[in-house]
Structures are given as C-alpha cells and as structure tokens.
Amino acid sequence: MNGKNDDIDVKKNIEQEIQLEKIAKIVEDNIHFVDDDMPAYDGYDVPEIEEDxxxxxxxxxxxxxxxxxxxxxxxxxxxxxxxxxxxxxxxxxxxxxxxxxxEPYYLKEVIGGEVLKRRYTTVELIMGIAVVSIICSSGIGVLGELPDFLAFSKWNGISFGDLGLPLFLASVCFMIPTEVELDVKKKKSFKEICIKKVKVGIILFVIGVLINLIGAWNFNSFRIMGILQMIAVVYMVGSLLYVLFRRFNFKLFVIAVFLTAIGLAGLAGYYFASVNFGDTAKSCLAYFVDSKVMPGHIGDFERYGIMSTVSALCGGCLAMAAGSFLCNRRVENRDKSNKILIMGMFFVIIALLMERNCPYNASVMSPSFVMVVLGGYCVVFAALFVVFDLNRSKISHIVSRPFVVMGASPVFVVGINEFLKNTLFKVNVYSVARGCGLRLDEWLVVDVLSAVFGSRSRMIGFLVIYILLIFVLMLYLYSKKIYIRFK
Structure with missing residues (x-):
C-alpha cells in the first residue's frame, strides 16, 4: 500500500510540475520587460513587401x-x-x-502616402461631427433661441449637443494605441514617449486655463476646469497608461483586457459611489467633489469637473481597448471592424441595463451615458469604416471631405471657438432692438440676422454662418497640408 501511495504522490508532483511549466511558458509569452527602450512590437498594421x-x-x-x-x-x-x-x-x-x-486622386493618399502617417478617414469624419456638436452647444449666440436638440440636455437625457465632447474624447483615445505604435516604429524610447505625452497634456491644460482667465483675471474665482482641460487630462493619463502596458510588451489582447477591466471597474465605482447622493445639480456626487476640491472656482455647477473627468478617463480606457484592435496586422481589416462592432454592442447592452437606475446624464458624465456613447461610437465606426476606409470611392470621398476638414485639426478648432467665446464675443454692443447692451454674438443674432432669417431662424443662421467661416479657415489649412494635432 505504501508503494502505491508513493507512486500516486510522484505522479501528482510530476503533474504539478508540468502545470507550473505551462503557466510559466504562458507568462513568458505574454510579458517581457525591457530596461532601456520600448520593445519593437511585431503586430502593428504596416503593409510590407512579402517575399516569394x-x-x-x-x-x-x-x-x-x-x-x-x-x-x-x-x-x-x-x-x-x-x-x-x-x-x-x-x-x-x-x-x-x-x-x-x-489611382484616382481620392485614393492616392492611401497608396502613395507614407503609410505610417496615414490617419483613418472614419476617425476624422466622426471627429469633425464631434467638433460641430461642440461648437453648437458651446454657449454662443442667444441661448434661449437655440433648438433643444443642439443644446445641452437640461439634466437627464441625450441630445446632439451632449455628444460633442464624449465623441471627441472617444476618437482621441481610440487612436492612442496607433500613435504609440508609430512612436515605437520610429525607435523612440519609453522615456521619450512619456515626455511627449506629458508635454502635450500640460500645454493643452495651460492653454485652457489661460483662456478661462481672459476677461476675468481673478485668480480666486476663475474656472480651473474646462473642455480643453478635460481633453488634456484624459489624453495624457490615458496615453501614459497605455505606454506603461506597452512597456512590458503585453500582447494586444492582454492590453485590451486590462484596459477594459480598468474602465469598467472605474465606471462601476462611480456608479455605486453616486447612489448615496441626489440626482440634482446641487446634490450629486460631482458637485460634492468639485466643491471640496475646487472651492470658489465653480459656479452653480461645473460641467467639466473632477468626477466628470474621471468618468471620461474610464471611457477613454474602453476606447483605447477598442482602438488596440486596429494595431494587429495579423488580423484582416474586416475582422478588426467586426471585433470593434461586437465590443460596441457589448457596451450598449450594459448601458441599457444601467439606464433604469443610472440615467443618461452628460453633465456629470454618468456611467450609463459614457457606456452608451462609447458603444455607439464603436458601432458607428465599424459601419463607416467599411464605407470610408475599406471600400473608398469618389462618392464617399466627397461626402466625408467636409467633416474630415473639420476633424483634421480638432483641438485647434475647439481652442479657436473657446478663445472667441471668451474674448471677441464678450465685447459689449448696444442693441437697438432691445435698448440695452448685449454681447457681440447676441447682438449679431438679434440686430443683424433678424432681418435676414427672421426671429425664428436667426439663431440657426448664426450657427451656420459661424461654422462656415471656421470651415473656410480649416479648408485653407487643409489645402496647405497644415495639421494642428497631438504631437
């Protein structure tokens, strides 16, 4: 009996050793740390001349x-x-x-251009739509006459105006994996990539703060946060997080799993933490945190506050997880599109399940709102990717071009709009129609455009003219191949 027991113990030990060797092999295949430079990952989607x-x-x-x-x-x-x-x-x-x-002129940039620097048309198209949404809901003109679907939702709900910033952040974070892989292909070290991302974030944040200071010049009460500041924080922290995972040379699937876990865990934490607070601007968790962290620097409510930025960052992690599928050259483009579509449908289902106890709310970036917008982004990207990137044609080129022009330098457009809103449009002009002083943008709507568009359509006319003027500027820069982007 003792001999049989010894044989059983020996067999068990051998089986355990075999299992440990398998586990060690899996760990060795999925992680590799390099001290000096970023590892040259072999999965980036770069067309190469195949040998016979x-x-x-x-x-x-x-x-x-x-x-x-x-x-x-x-x-x-x-x-x-x-x-x-x-x-x-x-x-x-x-x-x-x-x-x-x-090749036709609308395909030359894909075949003849430098492949490593080519951007996806679909990303820039959605970015252009997001920029237009941000401009429409930025608070210029006569707010009372702005159509409801273009303005922010009063509290719970979703409108076109609510989608601008979330779509913008989703597009930015969606392309972070591609940007990092391009830097790795250029043999940039871990330190160089991190410094570049931090520099971009700091510069963008400072620009946003300076724009908020213009016209106020009160360091005790000026708005610290803003739309540019939120973009800066999400981009910088999200990039550093991806670069950190990339430092260990995790495979793309492992990176996507980690980013998805972080994003879902962060949104779940926000969801459970907000249960103990109310559902109004003065009683919600976002207002409580902002009033404690930034006392005196927020008004009745800070739309781009601390908790909103944290929630947006969690959504950014999910966007990076979806965007990482584009960097695997071992997978066909249509398969990449299908994976992104499935991931988007998964996010939408979760948002629909959360909506009953956690309404869609763009003001506080509620978890359900972040999930439904991000899921919708992935679904729309997968559909448009087939039309505008995989099966490009002259018609798709013409349709996408106006939005691509606006989305080619999106941060510049948002910055210009914020600058004009806080400088030129704050100039006081006497209104004959109302018999009092009005801001310049209000004066243009009430006194100038009323005679052309009438009292009902004058606000729409103002937005159309304003966006067309910005479009002309961006079209000139685009024709000169001047792109102001995250670098």
Missing part, C-alpha cells in the same frame, strides 16, 4: 545540395543573387509608382 516563399525555399534546397562549390564560386553566386534581388526590388517599386499614378 517558393523562390526562397528553392534557393535554400539548391544551396544545400551544392556542397562541392568552391568559395570563389559561392562569392560570385552571391553577387549574382544580390543584383537579381536589386532588380526585383526596383521592379516592385516601379510597379507601386505606376499604380499610384493610375
């Missing part, structure tokens, strides 16, 4: 059989192979050039 496998194999077999060749003959043979290889490469390059010259 059959030719390579035949050369290998012939060389293996020719053992009696002298060193001199081998040297001459290698020279001949090098010349033939150069001819093949030059022939391939000429074929690519001829293909580019024959």
């Amino acid at each position: 496998v059959h030719i390579k194999e035949s050369v290998y077999i012939n060389e293996g059989n020719r053992k009696d060749i002298s060193p001199k003959q081998k040297k001459e043979s290698n020279k001949e192979k090098k010349v033939e290889s150069d001819k093949e490469v030059s022939s391939t390059e000429q074929t690519v050039i001829n293909k580019v010259e024959k």
